[in-house]
Amino acid sequence: MNAPTVLVTGATGTIGTALIPALRARGVTVRAMIRDAGRPVPGAENVVADLRDPASVRAALDGVDAAFLNSPSAPDAADLQIRFADLARAGGVRRLVLLSQYAARADSPVRFLRWHAEVEAHMATLGLDHTVLRPNLYLQALLGLADTIAQGFLAAPIGDAAVSAIDTRDIADAAAAVLTTPGHTGHTYTLTGPRAVTHTQIAEALSTATGRHITFHDTSAERFTAALTGVLPPWQLGGLVEDYAHYSEGEAAEVHTSIPDLTGHPARDLTDFTRDHAAAFTPAATTA
Ligand SMILES: NC(=O)c1ccc[n+]([C@@H]2O[C@H](COP(=O)([O-])OP(=O)(O)OC[C@H]3O[C@@H](n4cnc5c(N)ncnc54)[C@H](OP(=O)(O)O)[C@@H]3O)[C@@H](O)[C@H]2O)c1
Incomplete structure (x- = not known):
């Protein structure tokens, strides 16, 4: 029997680049x-x-057994x-795995959570074999702030609220498991890191990993928006501000065991992420 074919959308993105080798x-x-x-x-039919x-x-879906939608x-x-x-259902795709977001809800004040819902x-x-993955805030989102972090600052309108932020490598590992093993039909998995962390703790972990002093500055939604x-x-900026309002209420702090349950390995911790990406947060890396 031929190996099943899995279509990965968002293949160049944060999850896709880790999902392809995992699959x-x-x-x-x-x-x-x-x-x-x-x-x-690399490593895939493009x-x-x-x-x-x-x-x-429609053409991309031709002959596909399962698809990852992101x-x-x-x-x-x-x-x-x-x-x-x-189109996936019409094309005979048997399994669809959807990348959604933690706390997706039709009546959420956060626009991202409404569209995912x-x-x-x-x-x-649709009557398809489908599974929903709802990851929390990506630790890798910090890479988008690498310039200011390298200057010693992490700023966000979140106060001392904790978020069970997740490493996207774990999301990819979980997606690979769900796409290739039975028993996930109709399930919705909330994907989180192993603990909820505050932005002060994130700044401390970044300081330890880089050997530099990085401080967290709580900021207002207005200043964050202006920056x-x-x-x-x-539209994205408005959604991000809504995301942070939701985080700052402590609404994204639950820790779930879906990553170890699905992958068989512990969820990567904040300190694993900061150790593995320390070079990205140093001035040399961000000015190169
Ligand atoms: N960031 C977080 O903390 C977080 C947390 C939970 C959930 N999420 C969810 O994660 C999802 C992905 O977000 P991301 O910003 O991290 O993006 P990403 O997955 O890193 O990148 C987006 C991918 O989509 C592709 N793409 C863009 N427009 C496309 C189009 N018209 N047709 C086909 N492919 C297209 C891009 O390809 P190109 O290379 O061609 O541009 C890229 O591969 C979002 O649904 C978001 O809500 C994010």
Whole structure:
């Protein structure tokens, strides 16, 4: 029997780049969905497709046994993912694994959590073998702040609230397990790190790993918005501020055991992340 083929969307992204080797290690054929033929992903069969181009998605899904659905937050993200799920069902894909977000809820004040909930609800109507992964805040999101962290500052409107932030390598490991083993149909797994951490603890872990003094500054939503205006598109920035309002209420602090349960290894800790990425938070790395 041929090895099953798994389509990975968002193949060049944070989760996709870790998921492809994790799937290969499990002996499946990986098809990476990419937008730029000039930037193929190593270790996979590459197919060029765009979620905004249904014909290209239909072709990418041809002959696929299972698919991993992940795309960036955008005002039309729910529509694009719902269309992908419909095309997957029409194309005979047997298993669909959706990357959602911790606490996705139709009536959430956080726009990201509302759009993820809309996709989850639609997928549940399709009669597909499907599984939802709801990861909490990515530790790797800190890499996007590497410039200011290298200058000694971590600033966010979160106060002393703790978040059970997760390493994206663990999300990829969990996704690989769910895509390749039975028993996950209809399940929703909340994916978290092994403990909830405050931003003060994150700054301390970054200081230890880099040997530099990095301090956390609690900031207001208004100052945070002003600092990122022009850096992020307005819809994304609005959503990020809503995310932080939700974190600052202590609403993202639960610790779940899904990572060890699904992967058979402990969830990576904040200190594993800061040790493995210390070089990215040093001035030499960020000015190079
Ligand atoms: N950041 C967090 O802390 C966090 C926490 C929980 C959940 N999430 C969820 O994670 C998801 C991914 O977020 P991310 O920002 O980290 O992105 P990402 O997965 O690192 O990157 C986005 C991927 O989507 C691809 N892509 C973009 N537009 C596309 C299109 N029109 N058609 C096909 N592929 C397209 C990109 O490809 P190119 O290389 O071609 O651009 C890239 O591979 C979001 O749904 C977010 O809500 C994030």
